[in-house]
Amino acid sequence: MxxxxxxxxxxxxxxxxxxxxxxxxxxxxxxxxxxxxxxxxxxxxxxxxNKEDVLISVFEEKMGQFITNIKDELTSRLSVEEKLHSLVANHFRQLSLSRNLAIVTQLELRQSSSHLRKQINDILKEYLLIMDGLIEEGKATGVFSDDLNEKLARQMIFGTIDEVVTTWIMNEYRYDLNELAAPVASMLLQGFGANVRAKQ
Amino acid sequence: MxxxxxxxxxxxxxxxxxxxxxxxxxxxxxxxxxxxxxxxxxxxxxxxxNKEDVLISVFEEKMGQFITNIKDELTSRLSVEEKLHSLVANHFRQLSLSRNLAIVTQLELRQSSSHLRKQINDILKEYLLIMDGLIEEGKATGVFSDDLNEKLARQMIFGTIDEVVTTWIMNEYRYDLNELAAPVASMLLQGFGANVRAKQ
Amino acid sequence: MxxxxxxxxxxxxxxxxxxxxxxxxxxxxxxxxxxxxxxxxxxxxxxxxNKEDVLISVFEEKMGQFITNIKDELTSRLSVEEKLHSLVANHFRQLSLSRNLAIVTQLELRQSSSHLRKQINDILKEYLLIMDGLIEEGKATGVFSDDLNEKLARQMIFGTIDEVVTTWIMNEYRYDLNELAAPVASMLLQGFGANVRAKQ
Amino acid sequence: MxxxxxxxxxxxxxxxxxxxxxxxxxxxxxxxxxxxxxxxxxxxxxxxxNKEDVLISVFEEKMGQFITNIKDELTSRLSVEEKLHSLVANHFRQLSLSRNLAIVTQLELRQSSSHLRKQINDILKEYLLIMDGLIEEGKATGVFSDDLNEKLARQMIFGTIDEVVTTWIMNEYRYDLNELAAPVASMLLQGFGANVRAKQ
DNA sequence: TATGAATGAGCGTTCATTCAT
DNA sequence: TATGAATGAACGCTCATTCAT
Structure with missing residues (x-):
């Protein structure tokens, strides 16, 4: 086995x-x-x-590629603002391209046992670490407020992205998810204290 | 029955x-x-x-009271900033007080069939409408940016709150959720273009 | 109780x-x-x-009256031929008049446990005895064949009547059950060796 | 399935x-x-x-063979009188050989839901058609009365056979069912106007 | 007598997992 | 490796019957 x-x-x-x-x-x-x-x-x-192993592997395989793709774009020399935008845009783009994967990760796999979801969270950890690094960089470079709570900031990024994707699915893909990357990234950056007036 | x-x-x-x-x-x-x-x-x-009816009723009863409590505080004459803070604080406070309820709404009930989740969503709609009203008011009073995407703003509020609570549960309540209300509200307001530096 | x-x-x-x-x-x-x-x-x-007692009582009460009615007409001074015809006609008439009773006795009560049906059979015994007497009289008076098997003759009467009523119900009362009394009685009598050519 | x-x-x-x-x-x-x-x-x-399918299949399999056996004997060149006798005798013989089958078809399966009984009736239809053909032939060849009601005649055959078997079971097989074939067939034939004195 | 809320035993069916081939 | 027939534990729901009032 x-x-x-x-x-x-x-x-x-x-x-x-x-x-x-x-x-x-x-x-x-x-x-x-x-x-x-x-x-x-x-x-x-x-x-x-067993069956659970299949489901975990689905997430592992799919999320693994998903995260690798996002990482690949971030290694380039971009500003923090560009990186956050890239992350959001990439996230949206990948799920736009595979609606089945979007349904599975956003809706169906959440019905699994809390035990299974703990394992899924472990897989997600790598993704969260990317966000953490991004926030740290933002603070270090003075783009984000000094007093920004890093943990909360990351939860805001993930929670917002997640909710936006879920809502898009629940609305049956009636609009283009990709077009939301810019305003979402902008709101997040602004929330973190970055001066993004110009970009919006 | x-x-x-x-x-x-x-x-x-x-x-x-x-x-x-x-x-x-x-x-x-x-x-x-x-x-x-x-x-x-x-x-x-x-x-x-039937069994499903029990689960829906759990949500109805508990969420009903939950939302009523939040509404009650919002009717007072508060600024938009204060209202958003009140909403977040109230949300966190209620779930802090009943960890079992927090677990059920944040983790377990999401495992239900999509059919059940649709009904749960209907109940949540009222809560979302409160958020919508708040955002509208923020734009009307010039507290929020004119070009703020209202739908996205609401998804940001809900997604962030949701993720913060879930993370708190996953971390086994190791910190005080209530203390996160202020920074969370602040980040959100700032994201919407409100000048909240002073408050934080 | x-x-x-x-x-x-x-x-x-x-x-x-x-x-x-x-x-x-x-x-x-x-x-x-x-x-x-x-x-x-x-x-x-x-x-x-208990529930079974209700059902037995339904049959007792209803069949009791049913049988009494049939008996009442038979006490009059009739020929054996007339008596058989009277029995069949009376049977058909009563069930024609109460379709609910017909459904219950012909279809529904037969779904009961074999235990319950044994008790129903006991109630029917009185009805069968009437038929037995009739057949005996037929043989004694020379109307029926000497070598007629009395038990079988009775089973033929009951079986035929029963099947005719059941078929009528299954055909949703599309024809008049009462009109079948004469030909049914005639066939039975002929089967028993009575000279009924003239009557038919 | x-x-x-x-x-x-x-x-x-x-x-x-x-x-x-x-x-x-x-x-x-x-x-x-x-x-x-x-x-x-x-x-x-x-x-x-499902369970019901098991029960229907029991009837299908068992009745299918039952009817085939009866048909097989009827194809030989027999007189109508012989055919009716053959049918009754065959019916009795088969149920004599399998008392469990007799119990199931005569008593237990009748307790099934009316829905199931409708399907059972469909299976029985073929058997009833055999009887219909026999009666028709009897009339056509002048063996049976011209004015014989064919529908009733068939109900008489089926009702009588059915009742005789049921009574035999209720009497716990205390006598030989096979010996009743001749007198039953004789009574039926006589009832239909055939001259069968000699045979009895 | 009369009520009707409460009881809890009983059963058809599904489906993840096994194992002989 | 690969198969797929066979397994059997598990569970939501019904309804005849009871009993405190």
Missing amino acids: GKRKGPKYEQIIEAAVDVIAENGYYNSQVSKIAKRAGVADGTIYLYFA | GKRKGPKYEQIIEAAVDVIAENGYYNSQVSKIAKRAGVADGTIYLYFA | GKRKGPKYEQIIEAAVDVIAENGYYNSQVSKIAKRAGVADGTIYLYFA | GKRKGPKYEQIIEAAVDVIAENGYYNSQVSKIAKRAGVADGTIYLYFA
């Missing part, structure tokens, strides 16, 4: 995302995922320890 | 909150709630249509 | 017939019968030992 | 007949049938859609 290799592993992950997005978390039986992946039910257990 | 009265109704609601907080949403069987409430399984069905 | 008196007893019996006819045997809960009878659930148990 | 194959399907059908015959229709839980069949509860649902 837990041997990660071969194309089957990927097939199952992809199938899980699609099945969960289409049927909802609690209608996503192992047998349904197996069928969609084109493998037998039992095969799932050759690649994953 | 669905006759709301007597002490049993309240007992069941309270039992449900405790059981869900302690066992998690998907480990909260009807029989467990009944036992905790000190009634027979069947008695649940004299007061509620 | 089992005190048979007062108008409530009758009310409950009547309510049971109606409720069973309208809802079917397995949708006829005690509470439904009580509501229809205009009494509390618990009151049923002041007049009947 | 509903995949009919392998020995398990047969096992479950046979187990159902035995369990129903021994415990009565409403004491025949799925778990009891599964245990008797030597399979897990869940296995039932690999072969049948």
Whole structure:
């Protein structure tokens, strides 16, 4: 169990995302995922320890790539303001491009047991660390207020981004999520004490 | 079914909150709630249509009072800044006072089926409308930027508050949530273009 | 329990017939019968030992009157042929007049446990004895064949009448059951060796 | 669900007949049938859609063979009188050979919901059509009266056979059902106007 | 007598997981 | 590796019956 290799592993992950997005978390039986992946039910257990392991792996794989993409853009030499905007824009862009992934991470996977969600949070930690670094840099460079509470600032970034994406899904993608990156980043920066009047 | 009265109704609601907080949403069987409430399984069905109805009622009852409390404080003649601070502080205070309720609303109830969450959203709508009113007032009185995106602003308020509370729970209440109301409100106001330097 | 008196007893019996006819045997809960009878659930148990007792009593009361009616007409001085015709006609007439009773005795009560049906059979015994007497008389008077198997003859009478009524109900009363009394009696008599050519 | 194959399907059908015959229709839980069949509860649902489907299938399988057997004998070149006798004798013989089946079809399955009984009736229809054909032939060949009501005649055949079998079961098989075929057929034929004195 | 709120045993069905092939 | 038939524990809900008032 837990041997990660071969194309089957990927097939199952992809199938899980699609099945969960289409049927909802609690209608996503192992047998349904197996069928969609084109493998037998039992095969799932050759690649994953159990159903929960499949779901965690979905998040791991997908969020791993997600975070890598965001990191990649941040390494370039950008101002803090540009970095925050880049992070938000990248976050929105990636979820815009894969609505199934958006549904799964924003809605369906949150229905999982609190135990599973703790593990998901661990995976998210790397993403949060990126935000932490960004805030630190903002303060160090004098762009953000000295008295800014860093932890709260990060929670504000994540909470806002998260809520904006969720609302977009709940509104059935009726507007372009990408267009919200600029105003969202602007509000956040302003909240942190950066002078962004000009940008808005 | 669905006759709301007597002490049993309240007992069941309270039992449900405790059981869900302690066992998690998907480990909260009807029989467990009944036992905790000190009634027979069947008695649940004299007061509620089904299990889902119990959960919706938990949210209705608790959120109803929650929102009423927040509204009550807002009717006083306060500035927009004071109102936003009051809202955040009140939100944090109420959840500080009932950790089980906090767990249930922030973590466990989100595991419910999307069908149930839609109903929960309807209840939340009233809360969101309060926020909308506040933002409108802020723009009308010139406290907030003219070009503030109202929808996004509300999502920022809700997303931030929500994330702050969730993080507090995930950190096992290791700090005082109430002390975060002022900085959170301040960051939000600043994000909306209000001049709040002095207050912080 | 089992005190048979007062108008409530009758009310409950009547309510049971109606409720069973309208809802079917397995949708006829005690509470439904009580509501229809205009009494509390618990009151049923002041007049009947349990639900099964209600059902047996329905059959007892209704079949008792049913059989009495048939007996009354048979005491008159009629020929065997006339008596058989009278029995069939009377049977059909009574069920024609109360379709709810017909549904209950022909369809719904047969869904009861085999235990209950044994008791129903005991009640029917009196009716069967009437038929037995009739057949005996037919043989004694030479109207029926000497070698007629009396038990079988009775089963033929009952089985035929029963099936004709059931078929009539299954066909939703689309024809007049009463008009079938003459041909049915005629077939039976002929089957028993009576010369009924002229009558048909 | 509903995949009919392998020995398990047969096992479950046979187990159902035995369990129903021994415990009565409403004491025949799925778990009891599964245990008797030597399979897990869940296995039932690999072969049948639900409990009702098991019961319908019992009737389908058993009645299907029952009717086929009767048909097979009727295709031979027999007189109408012989055919009717054959039908009755065959009916009696088959139920004599499987008392559990007799109990199930005559007593227990009649307790099923009217919905289920409608489906059972559909299966029986083929049997009734055989009887219809027989009666028609009787009239066409002048064996039966010209003025015989065909519908009633069929109800007489079915009602009589049915009642004779039921009575035999209620009398706990104390006599040989097969011996009743001749007199029953004779009575029926005579009732239809056939000259059968000689045969009896 | 009469009430009706409360009881709790009982059951059909699902689905994650196993294992013989 | 891969299969998929088989497993059986688990749970929401109903309803006949009781009993305090």
